Amino acid sequence: MEVLKIATAGSVDDGKSTLIGRLLYDTKSLTDDKLEAIEKTSKQKGYDYLDFSLATDGLVAEREQGITIDVAHIYFSTASKSYIIADTPGHVEYTRNMVTGASTSQAAIILIDARKGVIEQTHRHFFINNLLRIKDVVVAINKMDLVDFSEEVYNNIKSDFEELMGKRDYQNQKISFIPVSALKGDNVVHNSENMLWYQGQTLIEHLENLNLQDIYNTGTPRFPVQYVVRPKTEEFHDFRGFAGKVYGGELSVGDEVVVLPSMTRSKIKAIYFYDQPYQTAPRRSSVTITLEDEVNVSRGDMLVKVGDLPTVDKQLTATVSWMDSNTMVVGGKYLFQHGINKVLAKVDAIEHKIRPDYSGIEENVQNLEMNDIAKVRFKLNRSIFYDKFKDHRTNGSFILIDSRTNNTAGVGFIE
Numbered sequence: 455m456e457v458l459k460i461a462t463a464g465s466v467d468d469g470k471s472t473l474i475g476r477l478l479y480d481t482k483s484l485t486d487d488k489l490e491a492i493e494k495t496s497k498q499k500g501y502d503y504l505d506f507s508l509a510t511d512g513l514v515a516e517r518e519q520g521i522t523i524d525v526a527h528i529y530f531s532t533a534s535k536s537y538i539i540a541d542t543p544g545h546v547e548y549t550r551n552m553v554t555g556a557s558t559s560q561a562a563i564i565l566i567d568a569r570k571g572v573i574e575q576t577h578r579h580f581f582i583n584n585l586l587r588i589k590d591v592v593v594a595i596n597k598m599d600l601v602d603f604s605e606e607v608y609n610n611i612k613s614d615f616e617e618l619m620g621k622r623d624y625q626n627q628k629i630s631f632i633p634v635s636a637l638k639g640d641n642v643v644h645n646s647e648n649m650l651w652y653q654g655q656t657l658i659e660h661l662e663n664l665n666l667q668d669i670y671n672t673g674t675p676r677f678p679v680q681y682v683v684r685p686k687t688e689e690f691h692d693f694r695g696f697a698g699k700v701y702g703g704e705l706s707v708g709d710e711v712v713v714l715p716s717m718t719r720s721k722i723k724a725i726y727f728y729d730q731p732y733q734t735a736p737r738r739s740s741v742t743i744t745l746e747d748e749v750n751v752s753r754g755d756m757l758v759k760v761g762d763l764p765t766v767d768k769q770l771t772a773t774v775s776w777m778d779s780n781t782m783v784v785g786g787k788y789l790f791q792h793g794i795n796k797v798l799a800k801v802d803a804i805e806h807k808i809r810p811d812y813s814g815i816e817e818n819v820q821n822l823e824m825n826d827i828a829k830v831r832f833k834l835n836r837s838i839f840y841d842k843f844k845d846h847r848t849n850g851s852f853i854l855i856d857s858r859t860n861n862t863a864g865v866g867f868i869e
Contacts, residue, residue, distance in 0.1 A: 455531070456666050459538045461556035461588065463579035464565030469596045473565060473636035474528055474539055475506025477658065480643035483530035484509060503637060534662055549810065549825040550777040552582050553865060557851070560669045561590040561661070568601045568633075572614040577811040580615075584622045585773065585810075585827075585867065587847060589669040592630050592660060599635040603648040608633045621812045624844070632657055670737065673846035674762040675703035677711075678793045679755045683742055695726065695742040696751050701848040705743070706734040710760040713751055714839045719760065720745040754795045756839055764839045764849060771869045772843075773808070774822070774830045778856060778863035782822040782830075788863060789855040792838050799854070802831040822864075830866070843867035 464470035475492075478484050484492075488509060496505045509528075528539040542555035556562060562583045566576055583591050593615055601607045612631045619629060632641055633652055640646035643658045655663070683695040705711075709722045723746045725732045727739070735741045743757065751757075758764065776782050782801060790799035807816040807828040822828055843850030854864040 455536050456534070457536045457538065458561060458661065458664060458666060459540065459559045460661070461540045461542060461552075461559035461562045461583070462565070463542060463552055463556075463562065463582070464596075465567070465570075465573060465575040468565040468567045469507075469636045470565045471507035471509075471541065472505070473563075473594065473596060473634065473642065473657075474541055475509035476636045476639055476642045477539075478509050478528070478530055479504070479506055480639060481530060481532055481658065506636070532658070532662060537661070549578065549582070549827070550775060552579070553586070553775045553777075556582055556586045556588060557865065559586075559588060560666065561592070561664060562588045563592045563594055563657075566593060566595050566611055566615070568595050568597045568604075568607055568611065571611045572618060574811050576615070577618060577813075580618055580622070581810040581812060584624045584627070587624055587627075587844060589626065590628050590630075590664060592632060592657065594657060595631065595633045596636055598633045598640060598646075598649065599638050603633075603635075603640075603646070605649070605651045608652075618812070630654075630660060632660065673702035673841065673849075675705050675737070675759060676701045676764070676841075676846065676849045677705060677743065677757040678795075679751055679753055679757065680794055681753060682751065693744070694748075695744045696755075696757070697740070697742045699740045700735045700737055702737060702846050704734050704736050705757070705759075711745070711757045712760055712763060713749055714756045714758060714764075715766065715837065716750060716755070718747075718749045720747040720749050722746075756793075758839075764841045764846075766837050766839045768834045768837045769802070769832065770834075770840065771805070771829065771831050772852070772866035773869060774828055774854070774864050774866045776822040776824060776826045776828070776864045778861055779824055780856060780859070780861075780863065782864065784820050787857075789857050790832065790834060790838075790852055791855060792840060792852040793849070795838060796855075797838060798835040799832045800834075802833045805829040805831060829869070840868050842869060844869075 462470050492504055492508045495508055526541045528541055530537050540555035542552045564579045595608055595611050633649055634641045640648055641656045677698050677700055679696045679698050681697040683697050685693055707722050712719055723744045725735045726742045784801050784804055786801045788799050790797050804819045807819045807826055810827055841849040850868045852866045853862050856863045
């Protein structure tokens with residue numbers, strides 16, 4: 455069954471947790487004990503409705519304040535798809551959480567309160583989805599019940615958001631607008647009888663009809679070697695395979711490949727998933743590959759097709775989202791983890807800080823604080839083989855690790 459990972463973003467009180475809870479409820483994905491707990495707590499609070507936000511806000515502080523603080527992953531399934539929703543906080547001080555939740559998602563839902571319209575936080579949410587190259591974005595205009603299900607309000611918000619879309623640098627993105635009432639259930643799973651003027655899909659219909667092949671950010675195939683397989687049994691005495699995961703494209707038996715960093719050439723002899731042979735290894739499949747020639751391949755090497763080589767360099771520029779309470783400074787040294795490889799990196803320069811509300815940049819910056827986003831130049835102690843993030847999400851991203859604390863200090867997207 456296909457698995458679709460969705461990132462969510464919304465400002466305080468936009469109803470994001472309620473929307474997710476409604477999705478779970480209307481798709482009959484809530485367990486009986488969870489539903490009973492929601493009913494009981496809703497009554498205790500004096501509500502004459504079910505507070506579906508209780509289905510997702512797991513921390514005590516979240517339930518008490520009625521806000522989302524941490525990233526939570528919610529799982530549910532329909533007859534045709536399995537879903538993982540990354541429920542991320544929308545506050546400016548949790549920018550790093552939003553980046554974390556969206557970094558592995560294929561689609562996103564941005565919530566807008568119909569009473570407030572497009573606000574500064576909406577700009578931030580869209581900026582992050584644009585930065586992370588999320589191909590399918592649903593703009594869910596929520597709380598339509600509080601504006602009398604007005605088509606005029608919906609059209610005005612849609613127009614304002616379309617103006618914001620003109621500021622993005624990633625054009626290969628589909629934006630869909632859906633008016634909803636998460637509290638009442640309008641256009642979430644079931645069509646709304648209160649908004650007959652809207653003829654589009656409900657939220658779940660849109661998600662169900664997404665073709666995962668269309669929304670993956672495809673690129674040229676990259677196969678980082680995670681493990682060299684040498685069974686050393688009588689039956690497989692001479693077997694030598696290379697295990698890993700295929701990113702960005704497909705690899706097939708007979709493909710000419712280059713081993714990086716040695717630049718040795720060979721051809722793919724066979725592809726195995728466990729003990730079953732395959733002619734082609736599709737994108738995102740974990741397989742073992744054997745080569746026709748006895749070439750030297752080790753953990754951390756990468757197999758790529760001849761003619762599709764990535765950049766091999768010790769210097770690069772990247773957009774960095776800083777996540778640590780310790781400040782990043784020019785001249786600072788960090789462990790640079792790119793895939794399964796770690797190298798030592800020095801911050802050569804912070805070119806400028808980016809305001810994620812599309813209001814411009816700040817120059818002459820010497821350090822970064824938590825939740826800052828900036829364009830940064832790095833020097834590495836040895837070469838890595840990378841792609842631009844816009845061309846290859848996996849091979850174009852990395853994390854920075856503070857070697858003193860072992861904390862993940864930042865995440866980067868190579869330009």
